Amino acid sequence: MANEPAQEYIQVTYKKPRPYRWAAGEYLSRLYRECRDNKRLMTVKCQHCNEHVWPPSKVCGRCKKPSGDNWVVVSDKGSVVQFTYTNFPMFDPHVGKYMTEEHPFATIDLDDCEIYWVAKLEEKDKDKLKPGMRVQAVWREEGRGGGLDHDILYFRTIEE
Ligand SMILES: [Zn+2]
Structure with a gap:
């Protein structure tokens, strides 16, 4: 037991940058555009529980129902x-x-x-x-x- 070899770790080296893009979705994309273009924070106010949904999302994190399309400045x-x-x-x-x-x-x-x-x-x-x-x-x-x-x-x- 005392002379077992140490665990060998696998190391991966990347030599080239790997730029990538992904879709943020309809609601987050609107927030990001508002930040970039209008220097303001926006989100939706849930049509069911009337809470601000943050970050903006199609489904309210609190009541789990569709949040609606009532966009407001925060x-x-x-x-x-x-x-x-x-x-x-x-x-x-x-x-x-x-x-x-x-x-x-x-x-x-x-x-x-x-x-x-x-x-x-x-x-x-x-x-x-x-x-x-x-x-x-x-x-x-x-x-x-x-x-x-x-x-x-x-x-x-x-x-x-
Ligand atoms: Zn809600």
Whole structure:
């Protein structure tokens, strides 16, 4: 038993980039287009339970019925509920690279809806981070499309 060979792992190396595309579907595609083209968040309000469906979907995650076609604008302002600070390189699956800058991530309770969203914060000073702080999305000048993380850079602290 003591002299068993160590387990051999299989390693696969890819030498060429493998670009790919996929369909986000009717509802997510509309959200992504609104972010890219109009710098706003949109979703559907369920025709049965009247809750905001996030992310937008044909079927409501709460009542499991067709959510309908009542599209509404959602605020890009909110309050920080909780946050965490990473001190190690995080891999960003959206771009296939490690993030080089440290950013705190927060759960944000968006105004006037039932949506909680995890996003990066601009504020990096740990002493200035606190639950309840007010924040607003900072949109990329030229939207790249393809997802919220591409069109919103981070959430910035605001005074109200
Ligand atoms: Zn519903």
